[in-house]
């Protein structure tokens with residue numbers, strides 16, 4: 181049964197892969213929920229919530245100050261997810277990436293101050309850790325941030341901006357998301373688990389670079405849930421804090437992912453290539469969010485693989501190779 185809450189939440193990037201899942205989650209929790217998005221990837225992701233009495237959509241661009249200012253009227257909490265997401269699009273559109281992920285994000289925060297917003301949750305990324313110094317160390321929130329892409333650089337800069345504010349009264353929380361997988365209203369197939377599983381399910385041979393490189397993974401519905409938990413937690417626990425989001429058990433190398441995929445799709449053809457195309461290599465400790473906020477995951481990587489494999493094998497998605505499931 182849906183609950184009732186009085187607070188109004190604005191989700192920037194609310195039509196996106198994680199944002200559309202978050203909007204669903206917040207509506208279930210009873211929040212008045214506004215999705216603010218310029219619909220770079222379309223708006224079909226919002227069809228499932230469109231008629232909901234507590235849902236509102238604002239088509240707006242983060243780069244348009246007047247639109248952002250108007251959207252913040254009467255809002256209590258802001259979840260900032262809109263961004264140029266991932267290294268390939270940031271590399272392809274560097275000016276846009278700097279403008280959205282940095283300039284417009286700072287301006288958004290200043291407008292939140294003026295609008296007397298109570299809480300601000302920022303969707304950051306574990307990509308900020310870049311490359312582990314020691315291969316056997318799990319990186320916790322005290323770990324050194326080592327951005328090795330423009331994408332991570334913009335995220336680290338905005339994290340530092342938020343954490344460095346001295347006089348702001350807004351309760352600011354940084355969530356460093358693990359790499360996402362799983363089904364959401366805006367599906368993406370350009371993320372490791374989803375992409376490898378899709379290709380295997382389509383009987384496409386896979387060529388994998390950097391097979392021994394580690395990453396933490398988390399299901400999209402669990403990430404959405406972490407944002408809700410941050411909004412509902414006591415301010416003393418979340419104010420001016422960064423949390424890795426995921427579960428410490430969910431660090432995998434690409435080779436380990438393929439081993440799991442083989443259990444579901446035994447005939448998959450895979451070749452490993454010695455060239456390293458993406459130097460990111462990090463294992464993350466997610467115990468802080470579990471111990472302080474009580475966050476736990478509901479799905480694991482093997483479950484996510486089965487979820488995506490079933491989706492593709494049953495042809496639920498008519499054109500799984502379409503570019504619309506990617507961000508470039």
Ligand SMILES: NC(=O)c1ccc[n+]([C@@H]2O[C@H](COP(=O)([O-])OP(=O)(O)OC[C@H]3O[C@@H](n4cnc5c(N)ncnc54)[C@H](O)[C@@H]3O)[C@@H](O)[C@H]2O)c1
Nearest residue numbers: 193195196197198218220241242261262263303305357360
């Ligand atoms: N997908 C991941 O693995 C991952 C991992 C860590 C962190 N994150 C972070 O989570 C957030 C959401 O990621 P996602 O995977 O849902 O990405 P996404 O690309 O699916 O969603 C981003 C949304 O932001 C919107 N947007 C982009 N620029 C905008 C602008 N100028 N004005 C208004 N709306 C704009 C897009 O239309 C899109 O709907 C991002 O901040 C991302 O950096 C994602």
